[in-house]
Amino acid sequence: MKIDLQNIGRRFNREWIFRAVNYRFEAGKCYAILGPNGSGKSTLLKVIVGNLTPSEGSITYENTQGTIAVEDIFAQTAIATPYVELIEEFTLREQIQFHFKFKNYLPGFSENSILEILGLKQALDKPIRFFSSGMKQRVKLVLACCSDATIVLLDEPTSNLDLAGEAWYLALIERTRSPQRIFIICSNQPKEYSFCEHQINVIDFKK
Numbered sequence: 773m774k775i776d777l778q779n780i781g782r783r784f785n786r787e788w789i790f791r792a793v794n795y796r797f798e799a800g801k802c803y804a805i806l807g808p809n810g811s812g813k814s815t816l817l818k819v820i821v822g823n824l825t826p827s828e829g830s831i832t833y834e835n836t837q838g839t840i841a842v843e844d845i846f847a848q849t850a851i852a853t854p855y856v857e858l859i860e861e862f863t864l865r866e867q868i869q870f871h872f873k874f875k876n877y878l879p880g881f882s883e884n885s886i887l888e889i890l891g892l893k894q895a896l897d898k899p900i901r902f903f904s905s906g907m908k909q910r911v912k913l914v915l916a917c918c919s920d921a922t923i924v925l926l927d928e929p930t931s932n933l934d935l936a937g938e939a940w941y942l943a944l945i946e947r948t949r950s951p952q953r954i955f956i957i958c959s960n961q962p963k964e965y966s967f968c969e970h971q972i973n974v975i976d977f978k979k
């Protein structure tokens with residue numbers, strides 16, 4: 773998988789959030805999108821994954837079979853962000869089963885192994901609305917990382933996680949990264965992206 777950004781820009785009304793982004797994301801690598809609060813990290817992430825159209829420039833997605841249309845790229849992506857919520861009325865079991873009606877498990881993973889990784893077997897029948905914010909964050913991360921998607925996008929992945937949760941997150945990445953996958957982490961905390969070989973600072977694309 774390759775994602776090519778060619779001269780990408782995005783604006784809201786008259787304000788350009790970023791311009792002239794030329795960048796290539798390649799399978800097997802991990803990328804960090806950096807920048808202070810409000811600089812445009814989440815906006816860039818949404819553009820990369822086709823949730824927002826760029827105001828200028830173009831994006832191409834390509835795998836070994838050829839070019840993938842932007843409207844089909846959702847099938848290749850898994851995302852964990854503060855703005856995509858879990859379904860509060862579901863129990864943990866229902867949330868996992870619902871998610872995997874739409875996505876396949878990453879090869880080698882199953883409902884049981886996900887529960888084992890989460891360490892929340894005792895909460896299997898508890899509604900998500902009674903989960904702590906850290907428990908919810910773990911669920912979001914595990915659903916994204918353990919889905920069979922070639923592009924994994926994590927926005928502020930350790931928000932609401934304690935020290936043990938941060939170590940758990942790093943172990944989850946280690947366990948699920950592969951030569952076929954692209955990880956893109958939006959962050960302003962080095963502990964969240966220390967494993968990323970490449971960094972993109974949104975501030976470099978302000979004009």
Ligand SMILES: Nc1ncnc2c1ncn2[C@@H]1O[C@H](COP(=O)(O)OP(=O)(O)OP(=O)(O)O)[C@@H](O)[C@H]1O
Pocket residue numbers: 784785789807808809810811812813814815816
């Ligand atoms: N739908 C929208 N309409 C208008 N402006 C928007 C919209 N979405 C984002 N913005 C603006 O774009 C800028 C970048 O926002 P964005 O959420 O991408 O920043 P961020 O770097 O992810 O911030 P944070 O670190 O706080 O999450 C902000 O000024 C924000 O107000």
